[in-house]
Amino acid sequence: MLHIPLGFPYLLGSDVDWAYTTEPEEALGGRRLYLPRGKVLGGSHAISVMLYQRGDTADYARWDAAAGGNAGWSAADMLPYFKRSEANTRVLGGGDGELSPADAARIHGADGPLAVSDLRCVNEMSSAFLSAASAAGLARNADFNDWERSQEGVGLFQVTQRNGARATPATTYLAAARGRKNLTVLTGVTVERVTTTAASGSSPPRATGVEYIDADGQRHVVAAAVETVLAGGVFASPQLLMLSGIGPAEDLQSHGIPVVVDAPGVGANLQDHPATMVSYLSHEPMQDKRKSSVYYTEKTGKSLFTLLRYAFGGKGPLTSPMCEAGGFVTTPSAAADGRSSADLQLRFIPFASEPDPYASLGEFAAGGSYLTNSSSRPAGFTLQSVVARPVSRGRVSIKSASVTDRPVIEAGWMKSEEDLATLVDGMKLCRKIAAQEPFSPYRGTERFPGGDVVSDADLADYARSTCHTANALVGTCALGDVVDAQLRVKGVAGLRVVDSSVMPTIVGGQTGAATMAALASVCSRHLEHYLL
Numbered sequence: 001m002l003h004i005p006l007g008f009p010y011l012l013g014s015d016v017d018w019a020y021t022t023e024p025e026e027a028l029g030g031r032r033l034y035l036p037r038g039k040v041l042g043g044s045h046a047i048s049v050m051l052y053q054r055g056d057t058a059d060y061a062r063w064d065a066a067a068g069g070n071a072g073w074s075a076a077d078m079l080p081y082f083k084r085s086e087a088n089t090r091v092l093g094g095g096d097g098e099l100s101p102a103d104a105a106r107i108h109g110a111d112g113p114l115a116v117s118d119l120r121c122v123n124e125m126s127s128a129f130l131s132a133a134s135a136a137g138l139a140r141n142a143d144f145n146d147w148e149r150s151q152e153g154v155g156l157f158q159v160t161q162r163n164g165a166r167a168t169p170a171t172t173y174l175a176a177a178r179g180r181k182n183l184t185v186l187t188g189v190t191v192e193r194v195t196t197t198a199a200s201g202s203s204p205p206r207a208t209g210v211e212y213i214d215a216d217g218q219r220h221v222v223a224a225a226v227e228t229v230l231a232g233g234v235f236a237s238p239q240l241l242m243l244s245g246i247g248p249a250e251d252l253q254s255h256g257i258p259v260v261v262d263a264p265g266v267g268a269n270l271q272d273h274p275a276t277m278v279s280y281l282s283h284e285p286m287q288d289k290r291k292s293s294v295y296y297t298e299k300t301g302k303s304l305f306t307l308l309r310y311a312f313g314g315k316g317p318l319t320s321p322m323c324e325a326g327g328f329v330t331t332p333s334a335a336a337d338g339r340s341s342a343d344l345q346l347r348f349i350p351f352a353s354e355p356d357p358y359a360s361l362g363e364f365a366a367g368g369s370y371l372t373n374s375s376s377r378p379a380g381f382t383l384q385s386v387v388a389r390p391v392s393r394g395r396v397s398i399k400s401a402s403v404t405d406r407p408v409i410e411a412g413w414m415k416s417e418e419d420l421a422t423l424v425d426g427m428k429l430c431r432k433i434a435a436q437e438p439f440s441p442y443r444g445t446e447r448f449p450g451g452d453v454v455s456d457a458d459l460a461d462y463a464r465s466t467c468h469t470a471n472a473l474v475g476t477c478a479l480g481d482v483v484d485a486q487l488r489v490k491g492v493a494g495l496r497v498v499d500s501s502v503m504p505t506i507v508g509g510q511t512g513a514a515t516m517a518a519l520a521s522v523c524s525r526h527l528e529h530y531l532l
């Protein structure tokens, strides 16, 4: 299931998922949110939806400004690292029909480790979505990562796959480096903290390595020859800094942790992409159509033809990321605020989803019936509205001085009215798209939120009570605040954080590509001398 793209729902809540939950969220009526994160080589990329999205140029202008300006994080600075990290079929194949070979080469790379591909199988309803969105007045976007054009419009997504199999940092970067003599990978261990020496005179404290516990509960220390690089992701990196005495002094003291550096920004600034669903049941006869949503409910994994097609050609619906098509939009509310980047991401899902697909996490944890339980995912289709550039912020703190106690997560969603307005505008747009003629063969009744949820106030209530994660969590060791422009932890020598937690503001779009490009940039510019 880790390698087959459409296997990803089985991974949610399984033993390769940390399956974090938040505190009761005040603005969401006290709901606790489920936030998946990968607990396996390849990290969250190994359980992701695989969409390859970079955000827009303004996202990186914000990063660069946060890092102090002219700090190496602008779009122009980052483009070479995006290109360097990928082997994109649009360049390898000389464009894709919508994109000329010259444009493909301007935007994408061909020689990097990370395979990025066009979809190998497009559900006929994903195509209907594109036609319906055009009929509703949205432009077509040939490549969401083309920074010379707008991010706005609708199109098919690209995915991090090679020959129909999931590509992750483990199957790409790590696989290429496996033979190196200077590389040791320990699995099944848990890092507990970074070890440090005390400050002396004018020298700051220095990171000297890490302590970890192995599967038998034995404690070990690894000493760093040059420096220590944390890449635990958006929850574990701030947690490990705090357990090491680097964080808000008062919090650390309340847990009896000696303060190495008072860094109030550690754990603050948490951001994610909250999402809501508008779903439609299909007309009854569609239940029998081979290319419709039955693929995504009970038949996909059970059809011999589908399995053979995948096993021998890497083709067919098992290569689908489920969200095949979508787009970016500036909603009327955001336009009225004068916001320049799209605040809404649309994603199309070819079955009639529940309002919160993660509400039944217990169901996943008990053995994963996301795809097989067709009664909760009947034939039909869903349009998902995602807040692409949220204003609300949350935080991560520690529950105790032990790594075995999960961090305390406050997502903070919908604290800002702007985010709620984006979702309300988004759902209205989804209904407008769904009402267009190209959906006529598929559209039955609206399943959620349902015909009686019409006013802005009712749509906002629906959003508060059903919004769920679109899985892009960032910001808890932010560039400019916790780490400097080279991602060195401020106030401590010999320590960097290089992962999604350093993003000062979330990019509009999924966050895996930006994480890998940030890593490529820092490794190339600052670490290569001793990595090689």
Ligand SMILES: Cc1cc2nc3c(=O)[nH]c(=O)nc-3n(C[C@H](O)[C@H](O)[C@H](O)COP(=O)(O)OP(=O)(O)OC[C@H]3O[C@@H](n4cnc5c(N)ncnc54)[C@H](O)[C@@H]3O)c2cc1C
Pocket (backbone or CB within 6 Å): 036, 037, 038, 039, 040, 041, 042, 043, 044, 045, 046, 047, 048, 049, 050, 051, 052, 053, 189, 190, 191, 192, 231, 232, 233, 234, 236, 403, 470, 471, 472, 473, 498, 499, 500, 501, 510, 511, 512, 513, 515
């Ligand atoms: C369900 C899901 C769907 C997603 N879909 C997409 C998508 O379609 N496109 C996209 O671009 N991005 C997607 N993402 C987001 C993307 O995967 C993340 O942005 C990216 O993986 C973040 O990288 P990271 O290095 O910061 O953290 P992670 O990838 O989470 O890696 C952190 C690693 O640290 C390990 N770790 C944590 N604590 C410890 C400890 N104490 N000791 C030892 N190891 C530890 C973890 O097990 C993990 O392997 C998705 C994520 C999820 C969960």
